[in-house]
Amino acid sequence: MAIKMLALDLDGTLLTSQRVIDPETAKYLAQVAKTGVKVVLTSGRPLSGVMPFEEELGLSGRGNYAIVFNGAVIQALDGHEMMSQNLDYHDFQAMKRVARLADVNTTFETTHGFYTYDRHLGVQQMLDAVFTRNTLDVLEKEAFPQDFTFNKAGFTCQRESDEIEKMWQALPEWVFDRYNVVRSYHHVIEIGPQGTSKGLAVSILAANLGLSENEVAVFGDQGNDLSMFENPNFYKVAMGNAIEAIKAQADYVTTDHDDHGVLKAVKKLVE
Template sequence: MKANFHIEVSDKFITLDHFINYYLSRESWLTRMSIEVCGFKDIAKDLKFTKAMFSGAPSEMERVYRHLPKEVIEKYNVSTSDKTLIEINSKQASKGNALKELAQKLNLRQDEIMIFGDQKNDISMFDVPDFYKVAMGNAVLEIKKRANYVTRTNNEDGIAYAIRRLIFNE
């Protein structure tokens, strides 16, 4: 199985790969964003993109992650939203930073915020000290270790279950 490398812009994925694997196709379908295959020379030098991504089979993504240069890990926010994707974002682009900024704009204290997560791209939220952290039952271990509470899985309506238990004491 081959990994695809692609970038996400506002309305589509752009890749140099002519073979589009199942995982990139699935991501395209889930996000309702098209895939554009183009040559390197066709990419605008001033192109602004949201994030860069690798997609492929879980074993392939483990191999890609192990071989990412140290500089990439240090310079960018590298995370996974599932075992078939590696996302590379700006160091400042994280769920944790976004929620802290939103809380500030809404005049909310961090201890008034409850978050839910299950994958490694949620770690930045789970590292904010005052958020109340709820891990989904199907969460990766790194999330469960940081959680105040572990709820049921996504398929078992874990968010609704946690809200009923933690907020409404049902």
């Protein structure tokens, strides 16, 4: 069956280590999209952090989509939300307890901006805001309103630190029972609404577009992509730089993100 939808992770997959789409890949994906194949960027980022790359691919408007916040939100590229799942003030209180497990920075991510109560901002925390074109507002813990909602909480540390590993080992079972928890990188943990994942969001979007899961190809490299690779119906492409858990479930392992990995795999699929 022909592939009619490409679900592409961004960081470590479509983006090179310089956080850009190489021009040859961008040009080819734009051509593929014009044939009617849905090119869907699937990321832990918010839409604001995805849109610059959508524009590079010539994608815009209500007829094109992105999966953001690790699957908690599906948005058309005009901002319209097909699906959105949120966490509330009770969850905010729970995230504060989780953050005390290690010396980490905590960011609460929403579709309209990032928030934190950290008085000493971490480098990774600030970079995440910059790279996703977001504001990062610092509030006192008591200033978060009772009606505060967010799509995802992110916990980060310096890349050379072991604090996220310490936190990962200390996470109590109730966190995994109550939330979607992913180790995106060795220095990043992301927590979102229970039952949300990139894999489920891809399935929901495909169904809404009238596509079979067998017509979907997914691309990824890290822990927050695992849910896409657990679906037996998707055609699964692992990057050469992917973690072993991703490669083990892949139908095809391409070259790494600095060696035209996405381009080579897409050509294999659509030509």
